[in-house]
Amino acid sequence: MAEFVNPIGKIRGKYGNVIGYxxxxxxxxxxxTSLKRKSGGEPQKRQSMAFGTVAGRKQWMMVVIRLGFPGGNGYGKGFNGFTGANVKSxxxxxxxxxxxxxxxxxxxxKEFSGVIDYGKLRVAAGQLxxxxVDVEVDxxxxxxxxxxxxxxxESVDCFSDDKVYGVMLSVQKRRCRLQELGTRGESFVASMDFPGKADADGLFVYVFAVRADGKDTSDSICVWEPEA
Incomplete structure (x- = not known):
């Protein structure tokens, strides 16, 4: 609400969105007075619904969002990078x-519903x-x-000391697990337990790399998802 001294004399009452007193x-x-904003047309509503759908994952995925979107690598930092990488795709x-x-x-x-395609979801995004990584689900x-x-x-976007991470998302239980598996330059076999009481139904598995100093990442890859 804006308020200012009226320079033109006595005005009382409401004129449009201005009240004199x-x-x-x-x-x-x-x-x-406050202006009532319209909800917008279909393109705006679709965009709003897509953003709200991605935002609903913030709380239970924050541990991986913080690592996967360090900022300064072409994507925003943390939640801003996560939404920017996923709202449209x-x-x-x-x-x-x-x-x-x-x-x-x-x-x-009230008019639209949004559904995440977890096979296309990026839990990390960057230049590496x-x-x-091969994955077997037991x-x-x-x-x-x-x-x-x-x-x-090695190359300019691929270093032997890059850390490799595994991520599990249990969509049904809304649980997330993140674990460092090893480095890019070494051969390894590592295992992760399912998060919480989750089972294989609704489980999605991702891998991505993080630079040793944490300032850049690779795009994540969904390496396993339940059969449709």
Whole structure:
């Protein structure tokens, strides 16, 4: 709300979004009222729904978001980088009732629904080369085994001391597990237990690399997802 001294004399009452009044000290003033904003058209509502859908993962994925989006590498830092990398590519937004026209009076969540495509979700994004890691899911023992062959040659975006991480997301339980598996230059076999009480249904597994100083990452790769 804006407020200012009225220079043109006594005005009282409401004129559009301006209200004139007299202060106790006798000065004539005006103040603006709040404007009701329209909910927007379909493109704006779809964008709002996509953003809200990604934002809903912030709380239970923050441990990996902080590591996977260090900032300064072409992507925003932390949650801003996570949303920027995923809003346009990892969310499917659909109308709840395709037959009804979009109403300016309704909020986006009343007319649209958003669904994350976890196979396309990026839990890290950056300039490094993504690591090549084989994965085997042992549903009976509730663990994932990662196998990696050491990299023999370095390049400007691929270093032997890059750290390789594994990530598990249990969509059904809304649980996340992050673990350092080894370095890019070494061969390793590492395992991770399923997060919490999660099972293989709704489990997605990712890998990505982080520079030794933590200032850059690779894009994450979804290396395992449940069968449709």
């Amino acid at each position: 007299v202060r106790p000290d006798g000065k004539n003033c005006c103040r603006s 990892a969310v499917v937004v659909e109308k709840i009732d395709p037959e009804k026209p979009v109403s300016n009076r309704k909020k986006a969540e 080369v993504s690591p090549m 549903a009976g023992n509730r663990k994932v085994v990662f196998t990696h062959e050491g990299m023999p040659v």
